[in-house]
Amino acid sequence: MTTYYAIGGGLGHARRAQRVLEALAIRDAEIITTDDVPRDLERNREAHRAWLLERFHDHVIIDTFPAGIQGELAGIENITFDYVARLLRWDEYRSAVPFQAPRFRTTHIVEELTKEHAAFVQANSDQVQPLPLRPTGHDPQCHPERVAGGCEGSPADRACLVLP
Numbered sequence: 001m002t003t004y005y006a007i008g009g010g011l012g013h014a015r016r017a018q019r020v021l022e023a024l025a026i027r028d029a030e031i032i033t034t035d036d037v038p039r040d041l042e043r044n045r046e047a048h049r050a051w052l053l054e055r056f057h058d059h060v061i062i063d064t065f066p067a068g069i070q071g072e073l074a075g076i077e078n079i080t081f082d083y084v085a086r087l088l089r090w091d092e093y094r095s096a097v098p099f100q101a102p103r104f105r106t107t108h109i110v111e112e113l114t115k116e117h118a119a120f121v122q123a124n125s126d127q128v129q130p131l132p133l134r135p136t137g138h139d140p141q142c143h144p145e146r147v148a149g150g151c152e153g154s155p156a157d158r159a160c161l162v163l164p
Helices: 012-023 045-055 090-096 115-124
Strands: 002-006 029-033 059-063 080-085 104-109 125-130
Touching: 002 012, 012 029, 012 059, 029 045, 080 115, 090 115, 104 115, 115 125
Parallel strands: 002 029, 002 059, 059 080, 080 104, 104 125
Antiparallel strands: none
16 A cells, blocks of 8 residues: 655645546555644654654655655655655755655656756656646546646646636
8 A cells, every 4th residue: 555645735735646646546545644644743853753654554655845844754764655756945945854855766757846856856766757647627528638828836736727
C-alpha cells in the first residue's frame, strides 16, 4: 500500500494527490493531509516524525516539500520514497527547512522547477521523469484540448475552464 503525504495549506495538495495517484494508476493509497496531522505536532519535528512512522506504509509519495514541511522526513530510512516536485520557493524552503531529505526512488516533475530545485532533484533521485496531470474541473466532459487559456491555480492544480 502507498501513503501519499500531502502537507501544506489549501486544497491544492489533496486535489493534486488524487490526480497523481490516478496518473500513476495507484488505486490503494492513504492520503495524509495537513488536516490529518494533530495540531500539537506542528512545531515538534521529532514527535511529528514519530507520528508519521506509525502511519507510513512501505511506499510513500511526498508532495511538494521533499524533507517535509518542517524537516520531519529527515532521517527516515527503510521506506521507499517517491517525490512529486512542483514549483517551490526553493531558497526560502531550504532556509526554513535545512534538513536532509530522504533519497527518492523516482521524482515526478509536475511543474517547471528552479535551477536549484532541479539540481537537488537530480542529486537526490534514482530517476526523474515528467508526470503530466490531467486537468480537473467542474465538467465531467473536461478534456485538455478544450481547456481555456485562463485556468485557475498553478499548472499542476489547474481547474479546467471548459470552452463552449
